[in-house]
Amino acid sequence: MSVHNPAWDPAQYLRHAGHRARPFADLLARVPALPGDRPRIADLGCGPGNVxxxxxDRWPTAHITGYDNSPAMxxxxxxxxxxxxxGGGRLDFTPADVRTWTPAEPHDLIVSNATLQWVPGHPDRFADWVAGVRPGGTFAFQVPGNFSAPSHxxxxxxxxxxxxxxLLADVLRHEDAVLAPEAYLERLTGLGCAADVWETTYIHLLAGEDPVLDWVKGTGLRPVLTALADDPAAREEFLTEYRAALREAYPAGPHGTPFPFRRIFAVATKEA
Incomplete structure (x- = not known):
C-alpha cells in the first residue's frame, strides 16, 4: 500500500507463499487469547488472503475482514x-486504504502482515487502531526490517x-520505512499496551534461477516495475543490471540460494 500505488500481481506474490506465510504464523503464535467468544478481527493489507x-484456523468462530487497496489482490x-x-465464523474482504482506515466497531484483534512498511508515518496511526481494540484485545503486526540488505x-x-x-529516484522506500524495534516498543507502551516486540532473521533457502529477483518481483520491486511498465526496453535494462548484482550478492549454493531476511514483530495488548 504505497503512496505510489504499485500494481500488484497475486500470482507472482504467491510464488513464495510458504516463506512469506511463516512470519505471520510466528506472529499469531504470540497473540494471547482474545476477549470475545466470536471475535471480530481485521487484517490490514490482506493481499491475496492466503494468510x-x-x-x-486459530479463531474458528471469528468474523474476519481483510482490507486491501489492490483490486487484483x-x-x-x-x-x-x-x-x-x-468453525461457524466468516471471512470477507473489502477495499480500504490503511493510511486512513479506522475501525467502525470494536475489534478483538487488529493485525497486519508485511504491509505497514508501505504506509509512510504508520506509527502515527497506532493510537486510532489501539483505540478501536476492545479491553483485553490485541493489535499485532509484522514488517520487514531488511531495507539495508543488498536486495534493497x-x-x-x-x-x-x-x-x-x-523517473525512479522517488518511487522506492528507504531505511526509514520502518522504525527500530525499540521505537515500536516505546510507541505501543506509550499507548497503554503491554507490548512484546522482537526481531527474527530468517535464512530462506530459495530454489530456481535468480530466486531473489523472483522474490522481490512480488514485493519490493513492484514500484519500479510499475514505473517502467510503459517502457519495456528500460524495464528489461534495469532487470538485467539488477539480476547481475543480485547474483553476486546472493550466490547460489549446492542446495539453493540462501536469502537472509530480517523481520520486526510487535504484539500490543490492551489492559482488560
Missing part, C-alpha cells in the same frame, strides 16, 4: 477464501543512477 485464512482473496468458515540497497542504487534518477 488471512490462517486467522480462521482482493479479487484473488474473494475467489479463494471469502465465505463462511468451518542495490535496487535503490540502480534507481538513483544518473539515467534513471528523474
Amino acid at each position: 488471512t485464512a490462517l486467522l480462521a 482482493l479479487d484473488k482473496a474473494v475467489v479463494d477464501h471469502q465465505g463462511p468458515t468451518p 540497497r542495490l535496487m535503490r542504487e540502480l534507481a538513483r543512477s544518473a539515467r534513471r534518477r528523474d
Whole structure:
C-alpha cells in the first residue's frame, strides 16, 4: 500500500507463499487469547488472503475482514477464501486504504502482515487502531526490517543512477520505512499496551534461477516495475543490471540460494 500505488500481481506474490506465510504464523503464535467468544478481527493489507485464512484456523468462530487497496489482490482473496468458515465464523474482504482506515466497531484483534512498511508515518496511526481494540484485545503486526540488505540497497542504487534518477529516484522506500524495534516498543507502551516486540532473521533457502529477483518481483520491486511498465526496453535494462548484482550478492549454493531476511514483530495488548 504505497503512496505510489504499485500494481500488484497475486500470482507472482504467491510464488513464495510458504516463506512469506511463516512470519505471520510466528506472529499469531504470540497473540494471547482474545476477549470475545466470536471475535471480530481485521487484517490490514490482506493481499491475496492466503494468510488471512490462517486467522480462521486459530479463531474458528471469528468474523474476519481483510482490507486491501489492490483490486487484483482482493479479487484473488474473494475467489479463494471469502465465505463462511468451518468453525461457524466468516471471512470477507473489502477495499480500504490503511493510511486512513479506522475501525467502525470494536475489534478483538487488529493485525497486519508485511504491509505497514508501505504506509509512510504508520506509527502515527497506532493510537486510532489501539483505540478501536476492545479491553483485553490485541493489535499485532509484522514488517520487514531488511531495507539495508543488498536486495534493497542495490535496487535503490540502480534507481538513483544518473539515467534513471528523474523517473525512479522517488518511487522506492528507504531505511526509514520502518522504525527500530525499540521505537515500536516505546510507541505501543506509550499507548497503554503491554507490548512484546522482537526481531527474527530468517535464512530462506530459495530454489530456481535468480530466486531473489523472483522474490522481490512480488514485493519490493513492484514500484519500479510499475514505473517502467510503459517502457519495456528500460524495464528489461534495469532487470538485467539488477539480476547481475543480485547474483553476486546472493550466490547460489549446492542446495539453493540462501536469502537472509530480517523481520520486526510487535504484539500490543490492551489492559482488560
